Amino acid sequence: xxxxxxxxxxxxxxxxxxxxxxxxxxxRMKRPWSGxxxxxxxxxxxxxxxxxxxxxxxxxQNGQKNPQYESTFVFTNDFPALLEDVPIPxxxxxxxxxxxxxxxxxxxxxxHPKSNKTLxxxxxxxIRCIIDTWxxxxxxLSKKYIWVQIFENKGASMGCSNSHPHxxxxxxxxxxxxxxxxxxxxxxxxxxxxxxxxxxxxRKELMNKxxxxxxxxDWLVVVPFWACYxxxxxxxxxxxxxxxxxxxxxxxxxxxxxxxxxxxxxYDNLFNCSFPYSMGFHGAPTGDLMDKDFSHWTFHAIYxxxxxxxSSVRKFMVGFELLCQPQRDLTPExxxxxxxxxxxxxxxxxxx
Amino acid sequence: xxxxxxxxxxxxxxxxxxxxxxxxxxxRMKRPWSGxxxxxxxxxxxxxxxxxxxxxxxxxQNGQKNPQYESTFVFTNDFPALLEDVPIPxxxxxxxxxxxxxxxxxxxxxxHPKSNKTLxxxxxxxIRCIIDTWxxxxxxLSKKYIWVQIFENKGASMGCSNSHPHxxxxxxxxxxxxxxxxxxxxxxxxxxxxxxxxxxxxRKELMNKxxxxxxxxDWLVVVPFWACYxxxxxxxxxxxxxxxxxxxxxxxxxxxxxxxxxxxxxYDNLFNCSFPYSMGFHGAPTGDLMDKDFSHWTFHAIYxxxxxxxSSVRKFMVGFELLCQPQRDLTPExxxxxxxxxxxxxxxxxxx
Ligand SMILES: O=P(O)(O)O[C@H]1O[C@H](CO)[C@@H](O)[C@H](O)[C@H]1O
Ligand SMILES: O=P(O)(O)O[C@H]1O[C@H](CO)[C@@H](O)[C@H](O)[C@H]1O
Numbered sequence: 001x002x003x004x005x006x007x008x009x010x011x012x013x014x015x016x017x018x019x020x021x022x023x024x025x026x027x028r029m030k031r032p033w034s035g036x037x038x039x040x041x042x043x044x045x046x047x048x049x050x051x052x053x054x055x056x057x058x059x060x061q062n063g064q065k066n067p068q069y070e071s072t073f074v075f076t077n078d079f080p081a082l083l084e085d086v087p088i089p090x091x092x093x094x095x096x097x098x099x100x101x102x103x104x105x106x107x108x109x110x111x112h113p114k115s116n117k118t119l120x121x122x123x124x125x126x127i128r129c130i131i132d133t134w135x136x137x138x139x140x141l142s143k144k145y146i147w148v149q150i151f152e153n154k155g156a157s158m159g160c161s162n163s164h165p166h167x168x169x170x171x172x173x174x175x176x177x178x179x180x181x182x183x184x185x186x187x188x189x190x191x192x193x194x195x196x197x198x199x200x201x202x203r204k205e206l207m208n209k210x211x212x213x214x215x216x217x218d219w220l221v222v223v224p225f226w227a228c229y230x231x232x233x234x235x236x237x238x239x240x241x242x243x244x245x246x247x248x249x250x251x252x253x254x255x256x257x258x259x260x261x262x263x264x265x266x267y268d269n270l271f272n273c274s275f276p277y278s279m280g281f282h283g284a285p286t287g288d289l290m291d292k293d294f295s296h297w298t299f300h301a302i303y304x305x306x307x308x309x310x311s312s313v314r315k316f317m318v319g320f321e322l323l324c325q326p327q328r329d330l331t332p333e334x335x336x337x338x339x340x341x342x343x344x345x346x347x348x349x350x351x352x
Numbered sequence: 353x354x355x356x357x358x359x360x361x362x363x364x365x366x367x368x369x370x371x372x373x374x375x376x377x378x379x380r381m382k383r384p385w386s387g388x389x390x391x392x393x394x395x396x397x398x399x400x401x402x403x404x405x406x407x408x409x410x411x412x413q414n415g416q417k418n419p420q421y422e423s424t425f426v427f428t429n430d431f432p433a434l435l436e437d438v439p440i441p442x443x444x445x446x447x448x449x450x451x452x453x454x455x456x457x458x459x460x461x462x463x464h465p466k467s468n469k470t471l472x473x474x475x476x477x478x479i480r481c482i483i484d485t486w487x488x489x490x491x492x493l494s495k496k497y498i499w500v501q502i503f504e505n506k507g508a509s510m511g512c513s514n515s516h517p518h519x520x521x522x523x524x525x526x527x528x529x530x531x532x533x534x535x536x537x538x539x540x541x542x543x544x545x546x547x548x549x550x551x552x553x554x555r556k557e558l559m560n561k562x563x564x565x566x567x568x569x570d571w572l573v574v575v576p577f578w579a580c581y582x583x584x585x586x587x588x589x590x591x592x593x594x595x596x597x598x599x600x601x602x603x604x605x606x607x608x609x610x611x612x613x614x615x616x617x618x619y620d621n622l623f624n625c626s627f628p629y630s631m632g633f634h635g636a637p638t639g640d641l642m643d644k645d646f647s648h649w650t651f652h653a654i655y656x657x658x659x660x661x662x663s664s665v666r667k668f669m670v671g672f673e674l675l676c677q678p679q680r681d682l683t684p685e686x687x688x689x690x691x692x693x694x695x696x697x698x699x700x701x702x703x704x
Pocket of ligand 1: 035315316317318319320321327505510511512513514
């Protein structure tokens with residue numbers, strides 16, 4: 001029988017954080033694409049649009065006027081998925097009709113007063129301001145809520161309904177399914193090995209090198225071994241003592257700003273566009289659980305970008321993916337190499 | 353405290369088949385949408401396109417010529433994600449780098465010689481031919497493979513790269529994550545209750561009525577209590593003895609054809625378009641497991657349609673959904689009511 005070659009032969013990989021298997025079919029990159037093309041990502045937005053409810057000084061639909069903000073600006077979402085004060089559904093003892101209560105709050109956070117300043121074209125100092133605001137928000141919301149999800153949907157193809165650079169912060173009274181699965185598996189690993197799963201993972205990726213995109217003393221960026229989306233990455237804290245946003249020192253913050261700038265620049269340069277993605281941060285649960293032992297957690301960020309071949313051809317997670325399990329076309333190692341080779345200097349000359 | 357009202361107050365629901373929680377935020381339907389609009393689904397396709405590799409008589413990229421087929425036509429995918437003969441990756445004892453072998457075969461199945469004949473505008477007899485072909489394919493492939501996934505991606509927004517009505521059949525040497533989760537939970541339920549989960553579910557939905565879309569002696573169509581996609585539905589076999597495609601009698605097949613016609617017609621009429629979705633069938637595992645006891649399974653189909661508000665506004669499963677858990681805007685009961693009220697007579701007058 002032939003020798004197994006990961007870049008040629010289909011195989012499965014296991015995500016130890018979630019317990020999910022992924023199908024990797026690298027030979028599939030050879031097929032022609034005649035499906036949907038994404039509209040190109042606009043890269044030449046105006047600095048200011050008086051009709052955009054996220055711009056400084058604009059009056060939003062509910063009559064509230066945004067301040068003339070100069071760095072970041074946070075407000076409660078005018079149409080939140082989670083409200084603070086809602087009645088809890090009655091309990092049912094039928095295992096087929098289980099409901100649970102859900103309380104929370106949703107905030108919107110503008111990154112910058114200018115609509116055309118995406119993260120890769122900001123200065124590290126501007127990104128530091130954003131991280132400082134994340135930490136401030138996290139500190140406040142984590143007192144009350146068991147889970148604080150900071151996430152950015154970037155690009156219309158990732159459901160972003162406003163192109164002004166911003167993220168969202170959804171805080172909830174319950175531990176959502178994905179963090180719950182991670183908490184369980186991180187704990188099981190820690191109990192067996194006496195070390196956190198992600199710090200063992202960082203150590204091994206640093207030795208292996210083939211999935212590394214960016215490396216510095218505080219943060220490792222890799223295309224994880226079990227990546228689902230073509231150019232999925234994780235930014236992992238190298239120090240296992242970092243469990244949450246509020247464990248970051250000034251040095252960590254500085255390096256995170258540089259890391260985010262470099263990663264998003266590489267993304268933009270990969271297909272010469274303003275690269276769409278959903279990203280967010282995961283750390284140990286908070287709220288009432290804040291003082292519990294979370295030695296098994298490591299703080300990290302995940303990026304899920306939809307693009308596969310070019311700025312207009314995405315990977316669709318449909319059919320087999322929804323009904324069976326995710327399937328990817330190029331290997332995580334091939335994706336990491338492309339991102340490593342993608343320039344760290346942004347291709348918009350007029351912005352640099 | 354106020355009384356809980358499901359159509360007004362956010363809450364969570366539990367999917368007993370997968371163990372996943374869903375966030376339901378019905379008040380969110382009130383928010384305005386200024387994000388991406390889908391290009392309209394073409395409804396006036398030509399019957400025949402000599403450049404379309406799925407049409408009768410056309411020569412495909414690999415030089416093979418399609419026959420002048422008159423009902424269904426099945427061939428092996430020219431760019432399959434799964435190949436039959438590939439080497440298996442070496443085993444690793446590192447829990448962070450687990451791989452598994454994957455063998456299989458991917459087939460494409462054209463539904464009809466005419467490109468503009470989607471399921472809702474076919475006759476029940478034409479749909480019966482399709483079901484007969486599904487059963488024939490299933491019988492052949494299930495001998496060799498543990499899992500045979502028959503699925504249809506319909507519409508460009510669901511990653512369908514060819515608008516000629518067709519489905520795909522991916523057969524694998526492994527049990528994918530989603531069926532594996534179902535198998536485990538169906539079994540646990542059966543061990544406790546002595547009845548299959550889905551037949552208990554059918555019985556309770558028949559009594560409750562508010563999530564029913566279509567009902568006949570053999571099949572129940574519901575928007576499941578735990579639906580994730582706005583207009584997600586399941587077609588469930590009412591008879592718990594039906595575990596797989598090959599358990600269907602002529603009467604079941606007839607009624608399934610009528611049910612599929614009616615459901616897809618209601619879908620098309622909901623937003624006056626050729627309604628996109630991914631759908632597929634799930635039944636008990638096959639291959640080497642064929643003779644094992646699968647009393648806990650019930651044969652069913654699932655439809656995952658992306659649209660939320662109109663033919664051009666979809667629900668994006670991004671950000672919070674990817675990082676935490678799915679979130680839906682209208683309740684499953686509201687969705688079921690809309691589908692129930694959607695006409696069963698197709699809106700293309702020229703096709704009827
Ligand atoms: O095989 P197709 O139709 O070209 O491809 C489509 O369905 C596949 C199976 O669900 C997915 O893996 C692809 O991402 C999607 O574009
Ligand atoms: O809140 P937005 O940006 O309007 O909405 C976007 O992000 C949300 C959170 O990920 C999703 O639930 C929506 O489907 C998506 O369109």
